[in-house]
Amino acid sequence: MHDESQILGYQPGNSFIYQLNATTKLVFMLLVSIACMITYDTRFLIAICVLSIFLFKEAKIKWSQISFIVKLIVAFMILNLIFVFIFQPSYGESIYYSKSILIHAGYFTLTLQEVFYLFNLFLKYVCSIPIVLLFLLTTNPSQFAASLNKIGISYKISYAVSLALRYIPDIQNSYWDISAAQQARGIELSKKASLGKRIKGTLNIIMPLIFSSLERIDAISTAMQLRRFGSKKKRTWYVTQSFKKEDYLVMIAAVILVLIVIVLWQLNHGRFYNPFI
Amino acid sequence: MTNTIIEFKDFSFQYDSQAEPTLKHLNLAINQGEMLLIAGPSGSGKSTIGHCINGLIPNIDTGNITGECIINGKNIQETNLFDLSFITSTILQDTDSQFIGLTVGEDIAFALENDCQPQNRMKQIVHRWADELGIEHLLKQAPQNLSGGQKQIVALAGVMVDESPILLFDEPLANLDPASGMKTMALINRIQKELNATVIIIEHRLEEVMSQPLDRVILVNDGKIVADKTPNDLLHNNLLEKNGVRNPLYLSALKKAQIDLNQIPDLTSVNALPDDREIARKLQNWQDKITITGEKEETHSLLELKGVGHRYNKLQVHPLHDVTTTINQGDFISIVGQNGAGKTTLCRIICGFISNEGLISFNGDDLKQYSIKERSDKIGYVMQDPNQMISQKMIFDEVALGLRLRGYEENEIQTKVYETLKICGLYPYRHWPISALSFGQKKRVTIAAILVLDPELLILDEPTAGQDWQTYTEIMNFLKQLNQQGKTIMIITHDMHLMMEYTNRSLAFAEGTLIADTDPIKLLTEKALIKKAALKRTSLYELAVKYRLKEPNTFVRAYIDAERDEKHA
Structure with a gap:
């Protein structure tokens, strides 16, 4: 059942990525995600995919920690790709200016160009999801807040975001506790009950979860105000780290990646890399 | 100034x-x-x-x-x-x-x-x-x-x-x-x-x-x-x-022995009391007068644990391990020990909330095959925080939830719920929303909600933490009654006097190990054990030592028996 290896949240570690400044990681994540969003250059996307999967390995994150969220994202991704295809199966030929038919099916005629386009979309997911997950799992939420504040976001919002991140594991834990308590009252949520019953039973957990979370929010906000949170326009951060050589290198790398995207834009005359002409 | x-x-x-x-x-x-x-x-x-x-x-x-x-x-x-x-x-x-x-x-x-x-x-x-x-x-x-x-x-x-x-x-x-x-x-x-x-x-x-x-x-x-x-x-x-x-307990004891407190200049601690032969004599006399009730007759085992443990993660320094003991029908057990020693973990294991090493059997039946829900028909667990248990708006519905899920008839449910609410002293509030209740009352609602299912074994996690003296007495007397009617009860507690006054057996934990399984009064005899499990002797014991009474433990027992007699008189 629940133990720490299933918790989706920051846990201290000691690989290279953990040592980086949170601001560095935030900037890297934002720049690289934006770069991947803009470009459809397959070569670039493949390179970033390899990089992000390599970084993921490097961080030594356990599969059990992320399995749930990854499955969820994959499900949405597949759904998304299917819908993109259904709405305009001919989009691929219009952007690549050529048409090589793979399967004849009237409106749903599948072209090599469309497959290539969908493959690029798929690559975009594979590029950015590991990087975002990596950021969430390797960044101390307090340092995250400090870095948000550093790039100009109000400290109240920064702190709210970091508290929210911090409470994901807590809420997961109370969810398990409450779920067990409700099962002990007679709601069968184990595999011995049908799926419908289990979904209905889960609804019974929501009420106490909301109430116990509200109570916790109330307690923490009182505690924060008693220690003067919000009394001044600014605040300092105990955990702020100074920039090290590695941080500058990573930032430079991110900027270079963005520059590459711009150069590719020039070379490809647009967002798309076209191998068909 | x-x-x-x-x-x-x-x-x-x-x-x-x-x-x-x-x-x-x-x-x-x-x-x-x-x-x-x-x-x-x-x-x-x-x-x-x-x-x-x-x-x-x-x-x-x-x-x-x-x-x-x-x-x-x-x-x-x-x-x-x-x-x-x-x-x-x-x-x-x-x-x-x-x-x-x-x-x-x-x-x-x-x-x-x-x-x-x-x-x-x-x-x-x-x-x-x-x-x-x-x-x-x-x-x-x-x-x-x-x-x-x-x-x-x-x-x-x-x-x-x-x-x-x-x-x-x-x-x-x-x-x-x-x-x-x-x-x-x-x-x-x-x-x-x-x-x-x-x-x-x-x-x-x-x-x-x-x-x-x-x-x-x-x-x-x-x-x-x-x-x-x-x-x-x-x-x-x-x-x-x-x-x-x-x-303070030592004052209650002095009063019971009919010692005039006005004659004692400083009452603030056992140490401050005067070295007075007269006081010692009166205490000893009182102790000798109390007849100590005999212990229970033979029992049959209800819950057996063999080598039970659980490790939350690899970094945990002292995971709960190797707990072997037998809980008998009719026991009233206190589980004591320092914060984080594994007390709550053990209760969760028994209820099936978390997986475990080792073997647990209930009435000879291996519990491994049963889900949390199935175990709950036999074992009731009241968590420390009532807010984690309550899922309904009205008191009646909260207590009725378990019965409804088990498919009882609505009129049968009403009879059972009313009966339980009466036992728990909540009957006058049966139509109230839960949000109108105090913390202590909410706690009793959660006990009622479990009790109505009539489990053979009732486990409570710190039922009296943060409760004032009156609520404490109410809850504990109520549990005592249930125990006398034959229910087996296990409670986690930090209150040494509660342990001695109400329970007849103590399991003490330290650093994930069961270090003692004995009579509560005897548990507080051994200095090494007390230190290891972060327990404390009550001031009754100190009082008996100060006045050199013959057997400090007997004095403590005499006090508790006298207290019980007064409450049930």
Whole structure:
């Protein structure tokens, strides 16, 4: 059942990525995600995919920690790709200016160009999801807040975001506790009950979860105000780290990646890399 | 020269949400450098007094104020919360919920961050206080992973950085094991001495707080100050039990032996009592008069544990392991030991909340094959926090939930629910929404909701934590009755007297190991065991030792038997 290896949240570690400044990681994540969003250059996307999967390995994150969220994202991704295809199966030929038919099916005629386009979309997911997950799992939420504040976001919002991140594991834990308590009252949520019953039973957990979370929010906000949170326009951060050589290198790398995207834009005359002409 | 730092003048306060004033015409003056206790039952208004001193009233908890409350020269109605926070530092009851930082160091620095202190200065201040309080080695840890006593110290360090003149402790002992409670009190006393701070402790556990010298005790009941005396005067005055606060045990024992308390000059601790042959003789006589009831006859086993354990993660230093014991039908068992020793883990294992090593059988049946729900037909578990259990709006529905899920007829449900509500003293409230209940009443609703399912074994996680004396007595007597009707009961507790008075067997845990399984009174005989499991002898034992009674344990047993007889007479 629940133990720490299933918790989706920051846990201290000691690989290279953990040592980086949170601001560095935030900037890297934002720049690289934006770069991947803009470009459809397959070569670039493949390179970033390899990089992000390599970084993921490097961080030594356990599969059990992320399995749930990854499955969820994959499900949405597949759904998304299917819908993109259904709405305009001919989009691929219009952007690549050529048409090589793979399967004849009237409106749903599948072209090599469309497959290539969908493959690029798929690559975009594979590029950015590991990087975002990596950021969430390797960044101390307090340092995250400090870095948000550093790039100009109000400290109240920064702190709210970091508290929210911090409470994901807590809420997961109370969810398990409450779920067990409700099962002990007679709601069968184990595999011995049908799926419908289990979904209905889960609804019974929501009420106490909301109430116990509200109570916790109330307690923490009182505690924060008693220690003067919000009394001044600014605040300092105990955990702020100074920039090290590695941080500058990573930032430079991110900027270079963005520059590459711009150069590719020039070379490809647009967002798309076209191998068909 | 004394200097008044807190002054209430004909002060009344009514919360916006309440129909009656919570505090009524309060007059109270507290001097700089005093250490005092505010005691009283739940709902007496003692916490409300605390909220006035730290500015939560009227800044967060709004309501109607008449009269004046002046804190360090400032009227609370004209001062904002942030300014008051430099004057009063508050340590909340539930330390877990007040930790904001991810590490101990960061949490201690929280107030400094909000004051815009530069990072190197923060580090310096944090290290100074961590060093002062002996938690330097914990600075990089997550506060949630500390023991109860350590959490209390971290919370204290987090407010000490303000160096404010008033320290306010809201029930500091509620969640601590007995040994940590004593240490915390000693620490509070030391800090008070060193800084000449004004220390205000809100607690109903009078005896534990009085282990350190107090200047005054303010006894509050029903929104009024009933007594404002030195501890010694208060104890001579016989006001405590009338106002819902438990007397120190040694005093109750002296009274039972018909010793005139007015003849004893200093009642504040067992050590302060006079060396008087007459007192010793009277105590011994009383002890000899009590006939000790015999122990239970033969039993049959209900729950068997063999090599049971659970490890939450690889980093856990002392996972629960290798617990082997047999719980018999009709046992009333207390599970005791330091915070984090594995007590709650064991209960969760038995109920199937978490997986386990080893073998558990119930009435000879291996439990492994059963889901949580199936186990719940036989084993009822009442969690420590009632808010995690309650899922319905109305009391009746909450208690009926388990029966409805099991497909009982609605009229049968009504009969059963009413019957259970009557046993739990909740029948008059059967049509009430749960939100209107006090914490203690909510706790009883959760007990009722489990009881209605008629489990053979009932497990309760700290049923009396944070409850005042009256609720405590009600809940425990009610459990005692159930036990006498044949229910097997296991409770987790930190209360040594409760353990001895109500339970007939104790399982003591330390660092994930079951270190003792014995009669509760015998458990508190062995010094090594007491230390290992972070337990504490009660003052009854100390009293017997002081007056050189023949068998201190027999004296304790005699007291408990006398107490039981009075309650059930």
